[in-house]
Amino acid sequence: xxxxxxxxxxxxxxxxxxxxxxxxxxxxxxxxxxxxxxxxxxxxxxxxxxxxxxxxxxxxxxxxxxxxxxxxxxxxxxxxxxxxxxxxxxxxxxxxxxxxxxxxxxxxxxxxxxxxxxxxxxxxxxxxxxxxxxxxxxxxxxxxxxxxxxxxxxxxxxxxxxxxxxxxxxxxxxxxxxxxxxxxxxxxxxxxxxxxxxxxxxxxxxxxxxxxxxxxxxxxxxxxxxxxxxxxxxxxxxxxxxxxxxxxxxxxxxxxxxxxxxxxxxxxxxxxxxxxxxxxxxxxxxxxxxxxxxxxxxxxxxxxxxxxxxxxxxxx
Numbered sequence: 009x010x011x012x013x014x015x016x017x018x019x020x021x022x023x024x025x026x027x028x029x030x031x032x033x034x035x036x037x038x039x040x041x042x043x044x045x046x047x048x049x050x051x052x053x054x055x056x057x058x059x060x061x062x063x064x065x066x067x068x069x070x071x072x073x074x075x076x077x078x079x080x081x082x083x084x085x086x087x088x089x090x091x092x093x094x095x096x097x098x099x100x101x102x103x104x105x106x107x108x109x110x111x112x113x114x115x116x117x118x119x120x121x122x123x124x125x126x127x128x129x130x131x132x133x134x135x136x137x138x139x140x141x142x143x144x145x146x147x148x149x150x151x152x153x154x155x156x157x158x159x160x161x162x163x164x165x166x167x168x169x170x171x172x173x174x175x176x177x178x179x180x181x182x183x184x185x186x187x188x189x190x191x192x193x194x195x196x197x198x199x200x201x202x203x204x205x206x207x208x209x210x211x212x213x214x215x216x217x218x219x220x221x222x223x224x225x226x227x228x229x230x231x232x233x234x235x236x237x238x239x240x241x242x243x244x245x246x247x248x249x250x251x252x253x254x255x256x257x258x259x260x261x262x263x264x265x266x267x268x269x270x271x272x273x274x275x276x277x278x279x280x281x282x283x284x285x286x287x288x289x290x291x292x293x294x295x296x297x298x299x300x301x302x303x304x305x306x307x308x309x310x311x312x313x314x315x316x317x318x319x320x321x322x323x324x
């Protein structure tokens with residue numbers, strides 16, 4: 009029945025799945041909070057409850073084969089998702105350097121081991137659940153409607169599923185997040201969703217975008233997980249319009265990922281790789297660039313967090 013529903017009314021079925029998932033998740037959170045008080049524990053249990061529903065819908069709509077779909081190779085996937093891997097790495101390094109030391113240059117005390125484990129599981133859970141809904145169900149419904157065998161279809165799928173992904177984050181206002189922060193997060197999430205959608209269309213691997221999503225959230229919220237400095241909701245509530253400064257980079261990366269030669273790969277379902285020598289040279293250059301960028305970020309964040317240390321060096 010659900011398979012026929014998504015075939016006859018694809019857009020309505022996308023919205024119905026998203027609304028149902030959000031209702032179940034948020035209602036579960038309210039119920040779970042009556043029994044549990046650790047924020048990550050509440051989120052994890054609520055997601056597991058929502059997962060039961062999402063998986064049932066996923067298989068009932070006929071998408072079970074997506075989980076065992078053959079990808080285009082791990083190296084191809086890593087190269088395609090390289091920007092998101094670096095964004096997560098930069099965020100993780102920034103959080104570690106900014107929060108990893110006290111003002112007197114001692115290592116910050118870690119949160120209890122159980123809390124850290126819960127944090128890691130929640131990050132993995134968010135990646136699994138949200139990708140199952142938006143790339144596993146929504147993107148595949150849209151692929152059937154618009155056909156990714158045309159340029160127009162590729163862009164429509166990428167944009168629509170990204171916008172729907174961003175819009176659903178407005179419901180975080182129910183958790184106490186302010187309007188400005190919710191809007192900023194939704195806009196950011198829309199472009200993140202487009203990027204994840206482009207990577208999914210390119211790699212053909214739902215599992216890979218799940219891991220990318222989890223890594224992105226892990227890096228962004230690392231301080232909250234490792235040191236208990238904040239909660240997920242508290243971190244998001246600190247978003248301002250300044251957080252949108254990086255959006256042009258997302259747009260550029262999406263357009264690069266969906267350039268003409270790569271749209272041809274999506275439409276034909278096969279690869280047209282560059283010569284081996286060029287691929288090796290690109291890999292070496294990008295690796296050196298990434299290592300240098302991470303080192304620069306670490307040094308910059310350290311001096312930003314401890315300006316007195318820099319003043320001491322200058323005054324010597």
